[in-house]
Amino acid sequence: MKLATLNDGTRDGQLAVVARDLKTVHIADGIAPTLQAALDDWTFIAPQLDALSRELNAGRARRPFDFDPARCMAPLPRAFQWADGSAYVNHVELVRRARGAEMPASFREEPLMYQGGSDDFLGPCDDIVLAHEDWGIDFEAEVAVIADDVAMGASPDDALRAVRLLVLANDVSLRNLIPAELAKGFGFLQSKPATAFSPVAVTPDELGEAWRDGKVHLPLRSTWNGRLVGRPDAGTDMVFNFAQLIAHLCTTRNVRAGSIVGSGTVSNKDASKGYSCIAEQRCLETIETGEAVTAYMRFGDTIRIEMLDGAGKSVFGAIEQVVKRLER
Amino acid sequence: MKLATLNDGTRDGQLAVVARDLKTVHIADGIAPTLQAALDDWTFIAPQLDALSRELNAGRARRPFDFDPARCMAPLPRAFQWADGSAYVNHVELVRRARGAEMPASFREEPLMYQGGSDDFLGPCDDIVLAHEDWGIDFEAEVAVIADDVAMGASPDDALRAVRLLVLANDVSLRNLIPAELAKGFGFLQSKPATAFSPVAVTPDELGEAWRDGKVHLPLRSTWNGRLVGRPDAGTDMVFNFAQLIAHLCTTRNVRAGSIVGSGTVSNKDASKGYSCIAEQRCLETIETGEAVTAYMRFGDTIRIEMLDGAGKSVFGAIEQVVKRLER
Numbered sequence: 001m002k003l004a005t006l007n008d009g010t011r012d013g014q015l016a017v018v019a020r021d022l023k024t025v026h027i028a029d030g031i032a033p034t035l036q037a038a039l040d041d042w043t044f045i046a047p048q049l050d051a052l053s054r055e056l057n058a059g060r061a062r063r064p065f066d067f068d069p070a071r072c073m074a075p076l077p078r079a080f081q082w083a084d085g086s087a088y089v090n091h092v093e094l095v096r097r098a099r100g101a102e103m104p105a106s107f108r109e110e111p112l113m114y115q116g117g118s119d120d121f122l123g124p125c126d127d128i129v130l131a132h133e134d135w136g137i138d139f140e141a142e143v144a145v146i147a148d149d150v151a152m153g154a155s156p157d158d159a160l161r162a163v164r165l166l167v168l169a170n171d172v173s174l175r176n177l178i179p180a181e182l183a184k185g186f187g188f189l190q191s192k193p194a195t196a197f198s199p200v201a202v203t204p205d206e207l208g209e210a211w212r213d214g215k216v217h218l219p220l221r222s223t224w225n226g227r228l229v230g231r232p233d234a235g236t237d238m239v240f241n242f243a244q245l246i247a248h249l250c251t252t253r254n255v256r257a258g259s260i261v262g263s264g265t266v267s268n269k270d271a272s273k274g275y276s277c278i279a280e281q282r283c284l285e286t287i288e289t290g291e292a293v294t295a296y297m298r299f300g301d302t303i304r305i306e307m308l309d310g311a312g313k314s315v316f317g318a319i320e321q322v323v324k325r326l327e328r
Numbered sequence: 329m330k331l332a333t334l335n336d337g338t339r340d341g342q343l344a345v346v347a348r349d350l351k352t353v354h355i356a357d358g359i360a361p362t363l364q365a366a367l368d369d370w371t372f373i374a375p376q377l378d379a380l381s382r383e384l385n386a387g388r389a390r391r392p393f394d395f396d397p398a399r400c401m402a403p404l405p406r407a408f409q410w411a412d413g414s415a416y417v418n419h420v421e422l423v424r425r426a427r428g429a430e431m432p433a434s435f436r437e438e439p440l441m442y443q444g445g446s447d448d449f450l451g452p453c454d455d456i457v458l459a460h461e462d463w464g465i466d467f468e469a470e471v472a473v474i475a476d477d478v479a480m481g482a483s484p485d486d487a488l489r490a491v492r493l494l495v496l497a498n499d500v501s502l503r504n505l506i507p508a509e510l511a512k513g514f515g516f517l518q519s520k521p522a523t524a525f526s527p528v529a530v531t532p533d534e535l536g537e538a539w540r541d542g543k544v545h546l547p548l549r550s551t552w553n554g555r556l557v558g559r560p561d562a563g564t565d566m567v568f569n570f571a572q573l574i575a576h577l578c579t580t581r582n583v584r585a586g587s588i589v590g591s592g593t594v595s596n597k598d599a600s601k602g603y604s605c606i607a608e609q610r611c612l613e614t615i616e617t618g619e620a621v622t623a624y625m626r627f628g629d630t631i632r633i634e635m636l637d638g639a640g641k642s643v644f645g646a647i648e649q650v651v652k653r654l655e656r
Contacts, residue, residue: 011368011584011585040339078408078584079408080406080407080408080446080447081445081446081447083445083517086514112512112514113514113517114443114514114515114517115442115443115444115445115515115517116443117409117411117443117581118408118409118446119408119409119583119584119586119587120581120582120583120584129480130580131480131481131580135580152457152459152654153459153654153656174580177580182513182514184440185510185513185515186414186440186441186442186510186515186516187442187443187513187514187515187516188514188515189411189441189442189443189577190576190579190580191580193580193581194581194582248518249517251518252458252459252463252502252505252518252519252521253445253448253521253522254448254522255447255448256339256406256447256448257339258447259447326480326481328481
């Protein structure tokens with residue numbers, strides 16, 4: 001099934017079930033008011049949502065209405081955890097190579113992962129509002145999973161069974177703030193502002209054969225200012241799958257329902273697939289010519305992130321954002 | 329007023345108002361079911377909680393019962409944000425000096441801050457359950473604030489006005505995992521397991537004159553295995569106050585209601601005040617004799633963290649935890 005959170009003026013929004021073709025939607029409030037409430041009691045709530053989903057897809061639901069992604073908040077407008085891995089090691093390797101640094105071999109054995117802010121997520125069509133262009137505004141197209149409870153020390157197999165939903169994410173990054181933040185060793189903090197998510201979260205079964213080995217085997221399309229700049233396959237070159245990412249996160253802690261775990265920027269070794277963040281393109285330019293020529297995003301720039309299935313249909317709906325200057 | 333969250337088997341617990349003397353408690357469920365619900369609508373809810381608090385303190389509340397910290401969850405059993413500063417720069421300086429490293433001057437100009445897991449907090453009397461003693465289990469006694477909404481780019485003055493509640497925290501740390509985590513540059517992740525909080529969260533006015541300049545001017549007492557090992561004053565040597573810490577956090581993002589911002593390990597330059605984490609004692613030993621002799625915590629160890637007011641009364645109740653081995 002496909003789920004969305006409609007903006008009703010509350011902090012957590014209104015849970016709704018979306019038709020597979022993303023054309024219609026149906027409020028789920030007789031079942032659960034919010035997505036977090038559904039995740040808190042998934043085994044009880046999910047079958048009820050699924051029944052509504054089947055009715056909606058069959059054209060038999062009682063009060064469907066047109067689905068408008070612009071009315072969506074993030075599926076979880078705020079979450080209790082947002083941990084983002086760097087599973088596409090090619091991306092990490094490129095960044096390092098561009099600055100003449102070797103990548104430690106350990107980066108292929110253990111995932112890199114950071115903990116980000118989860119109190120203020122952006123909806124799929126919300127503006128990216130920031131104070132300064134010269135912070136080096138970049139998009140990062142990612143896939144992420146929303147997990148159920150996972151106990152401390154769980155195996156990757158246990159973790160895989162706890163994957164409840166998948167989403168797309170735009171892990172907006174402020175490239176020019178990253179070096180100083182990472183130099184402190186305490187993580188990205190100011191260099192990772194609010195993250196945006198796709199209009200729709202889907203259960204793994206919605207992906208059919210494209211969900212296997214804990215990976216999503218479909219291309220992730222990034223369109224920057226109307227130009228398709230990336231379509232790497234999310235199932236290719238993913239060195240750590242979602243099972244491994246979740247298991248890594250719960251090595252020393254329990255992971256609780258509603259935790260969102262990201263893949264990191266999707267990146268293929270095959271450079272003809274383009275890029276899912278500008279930084280990567282700049283790294284390629286630096287490696288090839290000694291100089292990065294592609295500039296970061298400007299106020300007014302647009303970014304669209306979407307994933308199409310084998311039949312060319314949008315799975316999650318599109319993240320479609322405009323970068324805007326903070327008005328004080 | 330003083331607020332607590334009682335363990336009723338739900339994920340977010342039951343909000344309750346606690347008497348100033350911590351002897352009695354009263355369920356707040358006619359007002360708000362959970363502390364997060366109260367924080368989501370503070371201007372409407374807080375006066376109602378305050379009225380109940382006044383009745384309880386006057387002995388006129390209808391259904392008070394004995395307050396038992398062991399029945400408490402963390403005031404926010406899970407939160408949408410947990411960002412922990414390092415405001416007591418003395419602590420950072422000692423850690424660096426012990427390993428022969430200079431502290432960058434910038435550490436006195438801009439706070440260090442990390443983003444930690446907030447999906448699974450420990451109650452004040454919950455065991456610290458971990459798989460391995462040799463991870464280097466340490467306590468960290470801290471003060472933290474719970475904020476209301478703060479807009480991106482807010483000034484420290486704006487941020488100060490958004491402080492709704494104060495709590496104590498035990499920011500449990502796994503010292504032997506920290507070097508490898510920090511070397512990756514992505515933050516503490518596995519080296520900061522679940523954090524514990526005091527039984528009670530208090531509004532700033534409960535501290536009277538002890539809350540001024542965005543700091544809590546009272547000693548924080550840490551008692552390890554029954555021995556008082558630290559009583560540094562939380563208002564002394566705090567280089568960044570809570571206003572500055574919150575403003576730092578919201579430089580590139582909005583901070584939303586219920587975000588918890590920590591002070592970092594409370595530490596005074598006056599070493600006779602003892603320590604709020606074992607690592608600091610080990611640093612002092614290393615600086616003095618070249619060798620750290622105090623071992624980290626063992627399974628079975630206890631830690632008590634508490635703050636007394638000028639009259640010797642406990643302000644927040646005590647964090648009292650036992651370290652236990654994870655049973656698989």
